[in-house]
Amino acid sequence: MEVITKQELINFEKNIARLWEEAKIPYPVHLCGGNEEQLIKIFEEVKEGDYVFSTHRSHYHYLLAGGSKTNLEKMIIRGDSMHVFDKELNFLTSSIVAGIPVTAVGVALALKKKNSKRNVWCFVGDGAEDEGHFYEAVRYVDGYNLPCTFIIEDNDRSVETPKSSRYGKSKMIWPNCVKRYHYIATYPHVGTGNWVDFGGFKAGGNSF
Ligand SMILES: Cc1ncc(C[n+]2csc(CCOP(=O)(O)OP(=O)(O)O)c2C)c(N)n1
Numbered sequence: 001m002e003v004i005t006k007q008e009l010i011n012f013e014k015n016i017a018r019l020w021e022e023a024k025i026p027y028p029v030h031l032c033g034g035n036e037e038q039l040i041k042i043f044e045e046v047k048e049g050d051y052v053f054s055t056h057r058s059h060y061h062y063l064l065a066g067g068s069k070t071n072l073e074k075m076i077i078r079g080d081s082m083h084v085f086d087k088e089l090n091f092l093t094s095s096i097v098a099g100i101p102v103t104a105v106g107v108a109l110a111l112k113k114k115n116s117k118r119n120v121w122c123f124v125g126d127g128a129e130d131e132g133h134f135y136e137a138v139r140y141v142d143g144y145n146l147p148c149t150f151i152i153e154d155n156d157r158s159v160e161t162p163k164s165s166r167y168g169k170s171k172m173i174w175p176n177c178v179k180r181y182h183y184i185a186t187y188p189h190v191g192t193g194n195w196v197d198f199g200g201f202k203a204g205g206n207s208f
């Protein structure tokens, strides 16, 4: 798989932000940022032919799964930032929070039945971690030992709300098929100010 660098990832999103600012993308876009190093490391384990399932914030996952920048930019410009799909790469997203784990489980079950060596990698945000659909998917994968790893991308935000406001001090202990990484998001958030001047790619007025 072609290796993409941290700087290339950042540059890609900066370019998308610029296109959005120039009103060349009249659709919602969820930028990535701040999690480049963690993702590059995780993707070292992803093998060609594996399935990668992502969320509304999928640009980095697609590029790291081997997707082409040109192809992704085209998809984003035509309004598909939240619906990135590539059959050749076994790459699929869902913009519904916690919508994708159930698909990941189904594919993992099929892979197991076929004695395939392929794995499923399913990314979710910490907001999706709150949802019942995620719990059900994890339980099934754990219970039937399916070839699926869930990765919680924990930026301590579901839109603008931190975990402490959502669930107090509650901390779930998940089985081994669930991994987590933490990051401080650097993308600008809608409603927090600085969409116009996203200078330095930091969220102005947003206290992460
Ligand atoms: C079922 C559903 N409810 C609400 C939304 C609106 N929504 C979009 S992103 C988001 C927050 C998701 O937070 P998280 O899963 O932590 O992902 P992050 O944006 O932090 O990467 C919400 C509620 C949605 N997409 N789907």
Ligand SMILES: [Mg+2]
Pocket: 125, 126, 127, 153, 154, 155, 156, 157, 158, 159
């Ligand atoms: Mg989050």
